[in-house]
Structure formats: structure tokens, C-alpha cells
Amino acid sequence: MLNPQSVWEDIVKIRERSPLVHNITNFVVMNTTANALLALGASPVMAHAEEEVRDMVSLAGALVVNIGTLNPQWVSAMKNAMLKAHEKNIPIVLDPVGAGATPYRSQTVNELLREVAPSVIRGNASEISSLLSSGAKTKGVDSTMSSDSAADCAKTLSGMYACVVSLSGQTDYIVRNDELELVRNGHPMMPRVTGLGCSATCLTAAFAAVNPDFFAAASHAMAVMGIAGEIAAREARGPGSFQMYFLDALYNICEDDIKNLLRTGGE
Amino acid sequence: MLNPQSVWEDIVKIRERSPLVHNITNFVVMNTTANALLALGASPVMAHAEEEVRDMVSLAGALVVNIGTLNPQWVSAMKNAMLKAHEKNIPIVLDPVGAGATPYRSQTVNELLREVAPSVIRGNASEISSLLSSGAKTKGVDSTMSSDSAADCAKTLSGMYACVVSLSGQTDYIVRNDELELVRNGHPMMPRVTGLGCSATCLTAAFAAVNPDFFAAASHAMAVMGIAGEIAAREARGPGSFQMYFLDALYNICEDDIKNLLRTGGE
């Protein structure tokens, strides 16, 4: 059961250690996710050249692989970075952005997953369900997906790759085999700002860099995302000001915020 | 004649239907334009891999092709996406960023235009006039261009490609053959924020996704850009806060804003 004290301890570790998070991520959100990592206290680096990804990931506390904007050279760099991270026991967080939307994205994610199982897969219901084989994918996607079926999808995927699955939405479902955590924080403005899903992914990596229990790390990241979103929404008048207050909230988040605002479990 | 009620009806449609706008656009503004589309109520996707652009555009309500940062692979992806959009009757909005500045940009725009005529070409006076053959381009460019000659350039280009031309500046000229619409909204701070021209282009695509009259769609988009800019300027103290308030304004824009602020025609 998600514990405010444990969330807070991980935040303190991130602020003290400032772990390097190596991101191979999409062009749209690079700036947003670098700023989210900096605001929380981690150190972002973005590097995608095949010539350097192995060296860069070797310096990192965690690797983010995000397929939001792809091309074949990037896919190759992603594989190289994942293999090196695996070799060095560095946690990998995979964000299958838009998986299911085009065959190229779905094939790419499957290729990456065949190469190395990540520590955590973080996506929305549509993306997570698209990673299941057609046999397992029987209950629909996205907003039409019931909470039972979202959790079921996440469980199936977790079993397939022996990894944590973090399925985000109005309620976030974090799954490792039969373990299930629910995070109920967040705000409806969040999907109106580009890159907040990708920010959840990179914060998951920051938590994984300081907490070897990746199920806890993924849960803590979603809690912090949701709580910072609620704090941002207090003063935001639209998605422009929301984005600004969100970064300020990540920077200022304190133990009392976690204690007072964390909403978990209870389904 | 531009009608506040029609502008508002299109905004309502965008908010209700949340059309997918597929952007092949430049690296500088991807985040800015994705946020502008989300703030207004549309759904942005950025994808440029040749491996997926045909599939992605097939899902979209409109395609944006913006040449702000080019390379040969992107140009090829742009052509493929435009051909598929044409085949499927999906509106295409072309932004010839920097056309005229280098031969490569001018050649690229001409190549794209030979491939498929877009539904709308949106650019500033310098860019629009650079697309005309040297014979037609006799009256100068940019701030030195008189309003008459800007409208003339737009008319000539509209005739050449049988498309709508949306020429933005202090006054926006929207032209389809002999039809001319003038939008007089906007604020001098707008050129001091990068990506607002590109945002005008992607909002034009969002309106074209819900309104098959592309002349009206282009006019509505420029009206909304200008009005949101005027609202943002009320509280902005510089281009940083202007950009934030602009997104908030797109999100909050209401029927009364359109009715009270729309300034059109009257030249």
C-alpha cells in the first residue's frame, strides 16, 4: 500500500543525489521533460546518436526510451542503449507513445520488447492494451475501457515481460504480476498540456534511479505527478499557466503536500 | 464577410470533435503548436517517419506541412503524407517557413506544390511573395509591401494552385480566387514569441478539419489567433507571460470574446 513517507523519502533521495536520467525521447516533449526532471531535482541528458548512447547510458542512473517521434536510426540507438543498460543493470522505462496508432509504432515497440524487457512500461490504456496480443485484447481501449479491464490489461502485460506496468489515466494502475497499486491523484487539465504523460515516464525513471523496487518507484512517480497537478490546478487559468505552475509545484513539493493530498487504493 | 457566429460554431465543433491534426513540422515549434492545438480543443500528433506518415495521416482530420527545419528525409515524408492526404480528401495546410531565404527552401516548397496543391497556404508576406514566379513578384516583400500588393500576391498564388492563401501580418489577408477576407485582430507582441505563425497554421488545419469551406476555416483561424493574442496582451508583461496567457486564452475563448473583439474588413 502506497505510503506517503516512502514517497517523500524517494523525493529527498532524488534531490540529494540528482541522478542522471538518459532520455531517448521524442522531439515534442524534450524540453518539457528535461524541465520536469530538473524541477524535481534530477539531472536530465538527451542523447540519441548511435555513436554515444552506450557511453551515455553507462553514466546514467536510469534510461528512458520514448517512441513518440521515430525513425530507423533512433530505433537502432534505442536498442543499443537498452542492451547496454541491461548489461549494466540500469533501470529502463519504456513509453510506447501512440502504440497501436500505426503499424510502424506497434512493430517498433515489439522489436524493442523482444530485445530487452524494460523495468517499467508506462502508457495510457490504449497504448498498454495495444501491446497485448490480439487474443488477450478483448475489452476495448481508452476511455471506453472499464477500470477492471484496464487493470487486467496491465496485469497481462506485466506477466508477459516480467516487468512493472504503469497505466495512467483518471486512476493510475501500477501492476507487478499480482500486485496492484491505484493512484487517484491528478487533474482534468493534465491531458490538455503536451508532454505530461512523457513527464510521468521520465519521473518514473528518476524514482527508479533511487529506488530499486521499481513497483514502488513507478507508484511514487505517479503520486507525485498527480499531486503536483492538483497543486498547479489551484491557480491555473488554462493549460498555459497550468504548465508553469506544474513545474513550480514539482520544485516546491514538500512532505505535507504528499501527506495531505495522496489518494490511493479504495476501488 | 466574416461572421462571429460562424467562428464560434467552428470552435464548438473543434471542442466537441477534437479532430486529430497530423503535423510534419519544425523542431523549434513542435511543443508550441501541440500545446496550441490542445488548448483550443484539437488533438495533435507529430510524426515524420516515412514508415508511418501514410498510416498516420489516414487517421487525421487534417495535415500540416511546415518546412521550418528541413532535411531530405523529411521532405520525402512530407510528399508521401501529402499524396495520401490528397487521395483520402484530407485537407492539407502548407506553411512555407522561410521560403525565399535559401534556394533549398524555395526549391522544396516548389517541389511540394508540384506534387499536390494544398487546401491552404499560410505564410507571411515575404514567404507568400517568394512562391510567385519572378514575373509576378514585382512589389517587394515584408514590411515594405503595401497592403494592396500583399493582397495581390495572395490572389496570384491562390489562382496558381487553386487553393486558399492566408497571408498573415498586421492585417491578415485570406484569399480564394477573387474572394478576399481581412482580419485586423492581433497584437505587436505576437512576432516576439517563436512559433505563433506556425500556431496559426496548425489552428487553420484544426478549423479545416471541421469546416469543409477552407476559405472560412482559414479566416476563422486567423480571427481566433488574433483575438487570443489581444486577450493575452491584456496582462502580459513581455513575451514570456504573453505565451502563457495566449494558451490560456485559446482554452477559455468564448462566444462573447469573438463578438466583442472581432475586427474585420473595412480597408
Place this chain on the structure above:
Amino acid sequence: MLNPQSVWEDIVKIRERSPLVHNITNFVVMNTTANALLALGASPVMAHAEEEVRDMVSLAGALVVNIGTLNPQWVSAMKNAMLKAHEKNIPIVLDPVGAGATPYRSQTVNELLREVAPSVIRGNASEISSLLSSGAKTKGVDSTMSSDSAADCAKTLSGMYACVVSLSGQTDYIVRNDELELVRNGHPMMPRVTGLGCSATCLTAAFAAVNPDFFAAASHAMAVMGIAGEIAAREARGPGSFQMYFLDALYNICEDDIKNLLRTGGE
């Protein structure tokens, strides 16, 4: 000795002339640095295609080469642009982002430096020291580097390439051979926003476009960065709002701000 009046005169020139600054820079900060240049009054253009970099730089008042996100095509474009800039006497400002972190970055910077010596190299202590041969690099890097050794590193590098070296940190050291300028402005929030180092680089280019004394130009840029940072910090509540106020401050900076806030020398 850094003179408030000279700083102010350069700002006025930038606002009057709006010099075109051609940036070949990394994906993470393109939007941030374009907005910083626009806020101060310069005209940014980002272009990296080998097909157009020579043409584009020929139109520019200064060239920025920033290696933050590399691949071989970009490195080739950087070389072409630097050679053309050198041929046309256009100032070049090189930002060796992350030099020393991976062999590929270090090799790339050395390749670029062998091709053409830039007018200014701007980086942090770790990056600057990594550009020295191992023999010269004896006193450590980063926060562990004493102020003496930071200035020594900058001096050695300045001598090696007969260029200005601008080493930024809590105190900025600007060096040309035996000349040394210290700028003590700035705020601890600045490293918590991505792209502010890269913004320092592009503002250095803007000043170099209006002031042929590159030692003065580099010093003026660091003074303006630091002063705008101090102004932004007055109202900022975190890195989100800091970034917004920083752009507003660049836009609004006035002669009295320079006179009242400039802190220089005195070590």
C-alpha cells in the same frame, strides 16, 4: 573593465538592428533559445540541412554551433556552416555541451575546432576543461574547481585557439589571452531551467553580431543573462515561473537595470 554604458549600447544596437542569428543547436533548447533571442530583440533562425546551411549563414550576423544533440549529418552541417562563416568573417560562437561526457562529444568538438577556430567558446567549467589536453587539465572540474583553476583553464584554451573563452558558473570568467573579465550576476535557480546555458551562448552570438570586440560582446552577454536572471528571481516561485519572468526580463531590461545590478570584477 565591464562598463554598464557599453552593455546598454549593445542592447540598443541589438534592438535597433535585430541581427539574424543562425543556430545549429540541440533539439532540447531550440524553442528556448529562439525565444531568448526574440525577447532581447534579435532574429533567430534554426537550420541544419547541409543543403542550406552555407546559404543561411551567409545571411546571418552570427552563427551558433551547439553540440547538445548530435549525429553525423549535423556534425557535417556544422563544419560547412563554420567554414562559410569563417570565409565571410561572420562571428562563430561554439557551445561544447556535454564535452567530456562521452568520447563522441569530445571528438566532435575537437574536429570542429580543428576545422575553424570560433570567435567565442562558451561552456561551463567541466566542458571547458575537457577541451584542454590532458596535460593542461590538472585541477579538476565543475564545482570542485577553484576559481583560480577555472580562470586558468579558460586562459589556456583561449591561447590554444586564439579565441575568447566564456566560462559560466556562479562567477563567469571571460578570457582573451591575458585579459580577464569577471561577471558576478546570476541566480541559483538558473541551472534548474533547461536551456539557460544555451541561451547564454546565443545571446553571446547576438552581441557578437553588433560588437566586433568579441571579448566585450561575450562579457556583455553574460552580464545581461545574469541581470535578467536576478530580475526574474524577484517574483519566481520555481523554475516554471522563473523561465517566464526571465523572457519578460530580457524584453524589458533597461539602462537602469544594468547600472543598478551589474556586479563585476573584485576577486
